[in-house]
Amino acid sequence: MSKISNCREKTVFSGANANDSGYLVSHMIVMDFKPLDDILEMLDSFEKIVLFGDSGCAQMCDVGGILQLEDMDDFLTGHGKKVLGYIFVEGGMCDANALKQEIDANMEMIEEADAFLIQACGVGTQAVTELLPEKEAFPAVDSKFLGVMPERYHHDERCSMCGECVLHLTGGICPISRCAKGLLNGPCGGSMDGMCERDPDTECAWQLIYDRLKKLDKLDNIKKIWEMKDWSLARGPRSIVHEET
Amino acid sequence: MIVLLVNLEENRTLVETRLKSLLERGEFVVTGEVGPPHGANHQLVIERTHLVMDYCDAINITDNVRGIPTMSSMTCAHYVLETGAEPVMQMSARDRNRILFESELYGAYAMGVRNILFMTGDHTLLGSHPQTKMVYDLDSIQALGLASHLMRGTDLAGDELEGTPDYYLGATFNPYADPLEMHVWRVEKKRDAGAQFFQTQAIYDTSRLKEFMKGIRSYNVKVLAGIIPLKGPKMAAFMNRRIPGIKISEEFIERLEKAGAGLKGPEKRSSVRGEGIRIAKETIEAVKKIPGVNGVHIMGVGWEESIPELVKGTGLHPRPK
Numbered sequence: 001m002s003k004i005s006n007c008r009e010k011t012v013f014s015g016a017n018a019n020d021s022g023y024l025v026s027h028m029i030v031m032d033f034k035p036l037d038d039i040l041e042m043l044d045s046f047e048k049i050v051l052f053g054d055s056g057c058a059q060m061c062d063v064g065g066i067l068q069l070e071d072m073d074d075f076l077t078g079h080g081k082k083v084l085g086y087i088f089v090e091g092g093m094c095d096a097n098a099l100k101q102e103i104d105a106n107m108e109m110i111e112e113a114d115a116f117l118i119q120a121c122g123v124g125t126q127a128v129t130e131l132l133p134e135k136e137a138f139p140a141v142d143s144k145f146l147g148v149m150p151e152r153y154h155h156d157e158r159c160s161m162c163g164e165c166v167l168h169l170t171g172g173i174c175p176i177s178r179c180a181k182g183l184l185n186g187p188c189g190g191s192m193d194g195m196c197e198r199d200p201d202t203e204c205a206w207q208l209i210y211d212r213l214k215k216l217d218k219l220d221n222i223k224k225i226w227e228m229k230d231w232s233l234a235r236g237p238r239s240i241v242h243e244e245t
Numbered sequence: 246m247i248v249l250l251v252n253l254e255e256n257r258t259l260v261e262t263r264l265k266s267l268l269e270r271g272e273f274v275v276t277g278e279v280g281p282p283h284g285a286n287h288q289l290v291i292e293r294t295h296l297v298m299d300y301c302d303a304i305n306i307t308d309n310v311r312g313i314p315t316m317s318s319m320t321c322a323h324y325v326l327e328t329g330a331e332p333v334m335q336m337s338a339r340d341r342n343r344i345l346f347e348s349e350l351y352g353a354y355a356m357g358v359r360n361i362l363f364m365t366g367d368h369t370l371l372g373s374h375p376q377t378k379m380v381y382d383l384d385s386i387q388a389l390g391l392a393s394h395l396m397r398g399t400d401l402a403g404d405e406l407e408g409t410p411d412y413y414l415g416a417t418f419n420p421y422a423d424p425l426e427m428h429v430w431r432v433e434k435k436r437d438a439g440a441q442f443f444q445t446q447a448i449y450d451t452s453r454l455k456e457f458m459k460g461i462r463s464y465n466v467k468v469l470a471g472i473i474p475l476k477g478p479k480m481a482a483f484m485n486r487r488i489p490g491i492k493i494s495e496e497f498i499e500r501l502e503k504a505g506a507g508l509k510g511p512e513k514r515s516s517v518r519g520e521g522i523r524i525a526k527e528t529i530e531a532v533k534k535i536p537g538v539n540g541v542h543i544m545g546v547g548w549e550e551s552i553p554e555l556v557k558g559t560g561l562h563p564r565p566k
């Protein structure tokens with residue numbers, strides 16, 4: 001993705017979540033572009049394309065902001081496609097009502113399109129599929145993980161959506177997402193000098209948890225045996241209906 | 246949530262294995278390790294068992310170490326039994342969910358396997374199948390708790406078992422792993438979940454093991470110190486780099502290099518391996534003196550021939566009946 005990558009490095013973030021200093025720490029679904037050849041292959045038999053992005057996770061990950069929609073437009077146009085335009089949702093494409101409003105407002109373009117390319121997470125692609133089932137929506141990105149952005153272009157995984165949060169017991173550090181094995185009863189034998197056995201750049205989550213609980217004087221939390229986890233809570237498809245307040 | 250009804254007293258097994266009885270009568274125990282074949286030839290299990298069985302009280306069967314697929318530990322344990330030796334079947338939490346743990350624990354017992362050793366299992370990125378979906382439904386402590394649970398006659402759903410198994414349960418620890426205090430607690434957790442014997446990661450520098458043993462002194466568990474003889478400086482460097490939880494000092498690596506200096510071919514090989522055996526013998530002699538160490542666990546890692554040499558060379562042969 002050289003062309004788009006080049007542009008990404010030049011872009012300046014001006015999203016809603018940036019603070020005064022321009023530095024931001026945000027949690028989001030972290031995405032990355034699929035290889036460009038894969039995108040062209042998906043769109044092989046389609047000519048007229050509409051691109052989708054949003055100002056939420058997609059923009060913050062530099063895959064589906066206006067700048068990346070423009071880059072994709074240039075790229076696809078350069079490869080013989082006709083990009084009819086963009087649907088850009090303020091907020092997130094996961095807000096089906098907001099998405100529908102944008103689609104309704106652009107119905108002429110939608111009707112002319114052969115296919116849709118979604119520069120947002122898998123939720124976005126499926127939301128478009130559900131709203132516009134007569135045509136195919138294709139993913140331009142791979143959804144990677146739920147993470148934090150400590151600095152621009154840098155994302156670290158922080159949550160596995162396991163369905164049953166234990167952060168109150170682990171000093172705010174998640175053993176499910178940050179231990180490479182998701183262990184609940186302390187570090188494995190591969191934890192050395194604070195680092196994980198998997199690779200020399202990954203910190204051992206259990207060393208972090210131990211150090212933090214020691215500071216908080218809460219080591220008792222991890223001295224006892226933790227029961228087997230109910231992984232049924234971590235498996236989809238899951239739905240939640242909150243009561244209106 | 247399923248509660249592990251852990252009760253130390255209840256967990257004391259009735260089963261008598263040779264490993265258990267030798268440890269309980271205070272013998273200095275020797276276990277050895279047989280690597281399962283990287284394929285379907287069970288004769289190799291029998292051959293490797295024959296190589297080491299007169300020198301070991303029980304034989305460990307590893308379980309897809311580093312995520313490199315080898316013949317199943319249950320199948321190999323069966324062939325160890327058939328050859329006339331006593332197996333310690335290793336079970337890693339990496340490749341099994343709780344359903345397969347239960348299923349294999351029933352099967353292993355039915356085939357006569359009594360010593361079971363639980364481990365977390367190495368991360369698959371360290372092995373030959375890095376694209377694998379790892380399981381880790383349970384950790385090693387929860388897996389021990391599961392085995393203890395089955396020994397009380399019901400499965401995790403509370404349904405009565407058609408035949409209650411009885412095991413001598415073991416676990417591992419790595420004295421070099423960090424943070425040390427947490428690993429000491431993990432030994433206690435493992436004991437509380439049912440582990441009665443422990444085999445350690447390979448020991449080279451014994452000072453950290455001494456410190457660790459002080460930490461677990463009150464736990465009343467049996468400990469077999471892990472020994473891996475080094476074939477040469479390259480193996481040592483590889484292990485430091487690729488085997489989780491191993492720390493081999495520069496001093497040992499230099500000794501191995503020195504032993505091969507100026508030599509070539511078979512002469513070099515034999516001199517370097519001789520030094521590797523010498524280092525392993527020194528380590529065995531050193532761990533014998535550490536209070537609380539009840540034996541050694543020798544892992545040949547493809548060099549099973551080293552096991553008889555080490556056992557004879559440290560006065561541990563013949564083995565008690």
